Amino acid sequence: MELTLRPVSPDDLDLFFDHQQDPAAVWMAAFTPADLPSRVAFDARQARILAEPSIVVRTIEVDGVAVGHVLKYELDGDPEVSYWIGREHWGRGIGTTALARFLAVEITERPVFARVAQDNVGSLEVLRRNGFVIVAEGSGPAEGRGRMVKEYRLELSADTVGPAELPG
Numbered sequence: 652m653e654l655t656l657r658p659v660s661p662d663d664l665d666l667f668f669d670h671q672q673d674p675a676a677v678w679m680a681a682f683t684p685a686d687l688p689s690r691v692a693f694d695a696r697q698a699r700i701l702a703e704p705s706i707v708v709r710t711i712e713v714d715g716v717a718v719g720h721v722l723k724y725e726l727d728g729d730p731e732v733s734y735w736i737g738r739e740h741w742g743r744g745i746g747t748t749a750l751a752r753f754l755a756v757e758i759t760e761r762p763v764f765a766r767v768a769q770d771n772v773g774s775l776e777v778l779r780r781n782g783f784v785i786v787a788e789g790s791g792p793a794e795g796r797g798r799m800v801k802e803y804r805l806e807l808s809a810d811t812v813g814p815a816e817l818p819g
């Protein structure tokens with residue numbers, strides 16, 4: 652598997668929109684915008700994201716095919732990472748490898764944070780494999796589920812040792 656990260660191209664946006672229309676993926680992600688079904692709202696949000704200099708977003712390619720994206724943004728003054736992999740690519744180590752490379756090359760500041768629904772064991776494992784540790788528990792409104800959901804806040808600190816070896 653050859654995994655690369657590259658800048659987002661306009662052609663990637665159709666794929667990203669399609670990913671966010673998958674009910675199983677939206678349920679798993681949980682903390683999504685309320686207006687996911689709206690292409691107009693999606694395009695406006697993506698335009699803001701891509702124009703914002705403090706946000707770093709990269710398309711994930713595997714063997715030359717775009718399969719998702721990874722990004723860093725600010726939430727309440729803290730850097731946070733997030734990612735979305737198309738469901739047809741889950742379980743292959745793509746999220747773990749993409750996040751590891753993103754953290755090694757694009758986001759070297761520490762600490763950096765992430766949030767995950769407590770029942771999203773796959774995403775929690777991706778974060779743990781990249782050296783993130785749970786620092787808080789809480790709950791928040793999850794538009795992807797239409798209710799409050801328990802979540803973890805995780806941190807990758809400056810003294811946390813990351814993965815010993817990148818998978819793939």
